[in-house]
Structure formats: C-alpha cells, structure tokens
Amino acid sequence: MTAPAAKCAPFLKWAGGKRQLLPILRAHLPTGIADYYEPFVGSGALFFDLAFRGMIRGTAHLWDQNPGLVNVYRVLRDSRAELVELLSRHKKQHDPADSAYYYRQRARFNATNPDTIEHAAMFIYLNKTCFNGLFRVNSKGRFNVPMGAYKNPGIFDPENLRAVSRALEEVELKVADFRELDPAGIKAGSFVYFDPPYQPLDTTSNFTSYTRGSFSESDQRHLADLFGRLRNAGIPSMLSNSWTPLVKELYAEFHIQPIQARRSINSNGGKRGRIPEALVLNYAAKARS
Ligand SMILES: C[S@@+](CC[C@H](N)C(=O)[O-])C[C@H]1O[C@@H](n2cnc3c(N)ncnc32)[C@H](O)[C@@H]1O
Numbered sequence: 001m002t003a004p005a006a007k008c009a010p011f012l013k014w015a016g017g018k019r020q021l022l023p024i025l026r027a028h029l030p031t032g033i034a035d036y037y038e039p040f041v042g043s044g045a046l047f048f049d050l051a052f053r054g055m056i057r058g059t060a061h062l063w064d065q066n067p068g069l070v071n072v073y074r075v076l077r078d079s080r081a082e083l084v085e086l087l088s089r090h091k092k093q094h095d096p097a098d099s100a101y102y103y104r105q106r107a108r109f110n111a112t113n114p115d116t117i118e119h120a121a122m123f124i125y126l127n128k129t130c131f132n133g134l135f136r137v138n139s140k141g142r143f144n145v146p147m148g149a150y151k152n153p154g155i156f157d158p159e160n161l162r163a164v165s166r167a168l169e170e171v172e173l174k175v176a177d178f179r180e181l182d183p184a185g186i187k188a189g190s191f192v193y194f195d196p197p198y199q200p201l202d203t204t205s206n207f208t209s210y211t212r213g214s215f216s217e218s219d220q221r222h223l224a225d226l227f228g229r230l231r232n233a234g235i236p237s238m239l240s241n242s243w244t245p246l247v248k249e250l251y252a253e254f255h256i257q258p259i260q261a262r263r264s265i266n267s268n269g270g271k272r273g274r275i276p277e278a279l280v281l282n283y284a285a286k287a288r289s
Contacts, residue, residue: 012043017042037186186233191236191238
C-alpha cells in the first residue's frame with residue numbers, strides 16, 4: 001500500500017485504544033512488514049500510524065467482530081462524501097442541552113442493520129456524543145450508552161476522514177472472529193498485531209462488551225495457542241493484554257514484558273492512572289527508541 005498524503009489518526013473513541021502506547025509499540029516492531037494483520041482492530045491506532053509512515057509494503061487485513069465498526073470503515077473507504085454529508089447533519093441537529101435527538105438516533109441505530117451509510121454515520125455520531133465515548137452493547141447486542149455531557153463535541157474532522165479513507169483504499173475489511181486467522185495462509189515477512197479485550201484485572205473491571213458475547217478465559221487460551229502457532233510458522237506477532245497472572249502464565253514461553261499505560265476509559269474515575277500492561281512478542285526484537 002502507498003502512504004497517505006496527510007497524517008491519519010483514529011477517529012473513534014475506543015476502550016483500549018492504543019494511541020498513547022504507539023512509541024513503545026513502534027520500538028518493538030520487526031524490520032519490514034509485508035502483509036499486515038490486525039484481527040481486533042477497534043479504532044486502529046497502530047494500523048493508522050503504520051499506514052501514515054508507509055511501513056506496510058503489502059496488503060493490510062483489518063478484522064473485528066463488531067459488524068457496525070467494520071461497516072464504518074467500509075463506508076468511509078467507499079462512500080466518504082455521503083458519510084460526511086450525513087455527519088454534518090448530525091452535527092447541526094445535536095443539542096448538548098436537550099438529549100431528545102441523541103436518544104432518537106440511538107433507537108434508530110439499534111433498529112437498523114449495520115450495513116448502510118446511515119448506520120455508519122449514526123455510529124460515529126453516537127460514539128462522539130455518548131458518555132465517555134464508550135461503545136458498549138447489552139446481551140441483546142443493543143447499544144445502551146447514555147448521552148455524555150460534552151458542551152461542544154467535535155463529531156468529525158473532514159481532513160482526517162479524507163486521509164483515513166485513503167489509508168483504507170486497498171485494505172481487506174472483515175467481520176470475523178480472531179480464530180479465522182490461519183497461520184498457513186499468511187505470507188512470509190508478514191506481521192500480526194493482536195489487541196484483544198483484556199483479561200480482567202478483577203471482577204469489577206470486566207469491560208469486555210464491545211460485541212454481544214464477552215471474551216472468556218477460554219478465548220484467551222485459544223488466542224495464546226494461535227500466537228504459538230504463528231511463531232511456529234515463522235510469522236512475527238505482537239500482542240497486548242493486561243498484566244495478570246493468567247496472561248503471564250499463557251505467554252511465559254514468549255518475550256513478555258510489563259509496559260506502563262494510562263487507562264483512559266473507566267467509568268470509575270478513581271481507577272484512572274498508570275497501570276502496567278503486558279506486551280508480548282513471539283520473536284526477538286531489540287527495542288529501538
Ligand atoms: C482492545 S480493543 C482493540 C483496540 C485497538 N487496538 C485500538 O487501538 O482501538 C478489542 C477489539 O476486539 C474486538 N473483538 C472482541 N471479541 C472479538 C473476537 N472474538 N474476534 C475478533 N474481534 C473481537 C472488539 O470489538 C474490539 O474492537
């Protein structure tokens with residue numbers, strides 16, 4: 001893929017977004033990336049950084065199990081002008097002093113299939129105006145976050161959306177479970193970055209509801225197994241997770257280190273602050289600064 005002309009950055013607020021950890025992630029990358037795989041793409045902080053720096057020589061594969069999120073990327077890639085038009089209308093109609101418009105859009109969002117330009121526009125609008133920018137769904141898959149108290153929410157930045165749309169031009173976007181990644185189908189020289197829902201630190205910090213199902217201990221074990229199969233296939237892979245006894249045990253045979261992260265989305269303000277996270281590599285990389 002070619003580097004986009006202008007700087008592109010994540011345009012969604014996303015729990016676990018990796019923007020502030022980019023310098024550390026960059027310092028541990030392998031030299032040279034052919035195809036790039038990110039099976040838990042979320043707001044795509046690492047992908048947009050690599051794309052802007054022109055570091056991906058082959059094709060990028062961005063997957064996520066959240067169909068509305070993948071639809072947002074598809075729409076932005078294929079129908080940016082129409083999307084921006086709808087976002088401008090949301091921006092005009094949003095009233096920070098009256099939540100009626102927000103709740104009407106939330107109801108419409110939950111009643112619409114996640115495969116239209118309208119759905120993508122509502123997704124971005126709700127993400128930028130909801131409480132804490134938290135995309136959370138209940139057990140029926142319905143988005144249930146109340147309106148946030150932003151006086152003047154910046155709903156979108158047209159310049160950034162143009163650059164992002166360009167960065168997505170030749171990207172494979174797919175609604176998929178991470179288990180669909182098959183090491184045998186990945187070209188030599190490719191790189192995989194995994195940023196799954198984190199193993200909870202304790203029973204009260206269990207934010208795993210980006211999608212209808214939650215991410216269980218068995219999912220964490222499947223992921224560690226896939227990480228090992230990628231190593232055996234010679235595919236360099238990097239993974240982020242919380243720094244918990246289970247994560248340390250699952251990745252003990254790899255290069256695992258604690259890195260310091262600032263938690264930015266937590267409904268309990270008292271829990272914000274620096275906490276260690278795990279960075280795991282299935283290859284030997286000297287940290288570059
Ligand atoms: C920690 S977030 C990724 C954050 C991302 N790195 C960023 O910068 O915003 C985890 C993502 O995994 C997705 N997800 C949850 N379960 C999944 C599964 N079984 N397979 C694929 N994606 C899944 C969620 O929808 C969420 O977007």
